[in-house]
Amino acid sequence: MIVGTLIGIVVIVALFLIVxxxxxxxxxxxxxxAWSGISVQLKRRHDLIPALxxxxxxxxxxxxxxxxxxxxxxxxxxxxAPAGVEAVMKAENGLTQALRSLFAVAENYxxxxxxxxxxxxxxxxxTLEDEIQMARRYYNGTARDQNNRVLQFxxxxxxxxxxxxxxxxxxxxxxxxxxxxxVKF
Numbered sequence: 001m002i003v004g005t006l007i008g009i010v011v012i013v014a015l016f017l018i019v020x021x022x023x024x025x026x027x028x029x030x031x032x033x034a035w036s037g038i039s040v041q042l043k044r045r046h047d048l049i050p051a052l053x054x055x056x057x058x059x060x061x062x063x064x065x066x067x068x069x070x071x072x073x074x075x076x077x078x079x080x081a082p083a084g085v086e087a088v089m090k091a092e093n094g095l096t097q098a099l100r101s102l103f104a105v106a107e108n109y110x111x112x113x114x115x116x117x118x119x120x121x122x123x124x125x126x127t128l129e130d131e132i133q134m135a136r137r138y139y140n141g142t143a144r145d146q147n148n149r150v151l152q153f154x155x156x157x158x159x160x161x162x163x164x165x166x167x168x169x170x171x172x173x174x175x176x177x178x179x180x181x182x183v184k185f
């Protein structure tokens with residue numbers, strides 16, 4: 001009787017560990033899939049930037065500093081991918097700042113703003129930025145779910161022994177983007 005009860009308890013604990021471990025693996029795979037979605041969108045963004053820079057270069061030849069910053073920021077963003085989420089966040093925030101300066105410069109060139117090629121590239125970039133935001137929200141949702149599994153009881157006791165830890169969110173570093181816009185009439 002006691003042996004049968006002990007075997008039953010061991011079987012129940014083993015089943016619980018198997019189900020819990022499989023949930024952790026499923027969550028990790030979802031986070032990796034979500035990160036892959038972000039990577040695809042960022043690559044599309046990185047591929048679009050040279051065309052944008054070349055278009056602006058034709059109109060704004062004396063704005064070399066801005067164009068150089070964008071090229072350097074793009075290179076840093078591409079190289080950051082293997083270094084992890086935090087490195088990618090930092091590099092992409094730098095690239096976003098460089099692109100903002102490009103569009104600020106473009107406002108000084110009416111013929112550039114009238115260029116159909118530039119407008120198409122600008123629209124494509126805006127669409128990509130929206131897709132990056134959607135991919136980032138999905139990634140952060142899967143990271144949150146995985147963090148809940150890992151950090152809540154009993155996960156906080158079990159997950160570390162299987163090598164699972166907290167996932168880093170892909171967040172904005174730019175205080176300007178976090179700030180609430182001021183509306184004046």
